[in-house]
Amino acid sequence: MIAGPGEPKLPPMATYAIGDIHGCWHTLQGLLQRIGFAPSRDRLLLTGDLVGRGRFGREVLRWARQGEDHIEWVLGNHEIHLLADGLRLQDVKRRESIRAILDAPDGAELLEWVRRRPLLLVHEHFALVHAGLLPQWSISEAQELAARCQRRLQGDGARALLEASWRLGRRAGSADPADDSLPPEEVLFLHGATLLRLIDQRGEMVEGFVKGKDEIPPGALPWFEAADARWRSHRVIFGHWAMLGLMLRDDVWCLDSACVWGGQLTAVRLDDGRVFQEMQHRQDAPED
């Protein structure tokens, strides 16, 4: 139908960045309705952790896959967990929400698709990553490391890379040797991009911190507070840190507003910075 002179004009194409969905399928639908999202016109960027903790990760993954031409996203630690579980890595804890995806009739297909997703997306003025970037990584170096990790995850080296990254988080203080066959910078990139919250004074990742900004141990600081960080040529959009909550600064945006914990799911329109939020729908609350 051709719009006559009296018809309202279509809104211009818009790009929205959405924080960690964690299987909150109904909340996601509510948010998309709220922003008037039109798949034929608009684009979405997701900060990762589409699955995990919540009950409808399978639905969220299928939706993202079907909308591949207008939805871009990066892998979060819960997708890494999905891959590790799918490849039957030792010591990986079985999680109910992840099993439900792997056991679905299209589970194997979804797993293969997830395996091909990126760890970092770089646009002209911003970079999208699930958890964060270490200060020593420039955006172009991070891009190269992300591409190398992605290639390895798609091939025979996936298991070794996942295992090495897994060990990195558990090594603290133990004598567990690193896997010499893998470039350590790749292991560190996969680990940091999906799990980073704090760094120490030397700019190295601090493992295992899950609390809020008020409880940061002495000597540590959030990764995005690093002075002279090399990634600062771009605004970094990330999620992962629900206890930090929505944070919009010139240099960094944190979009994880704790939806799966009973908080909100956030979308920010990149074109004008407008924020849209949807409270968690009750049916999305995890069972346990």
Ligand SMILES: [Mn+2]
């Ligand atoms: Mn996460």
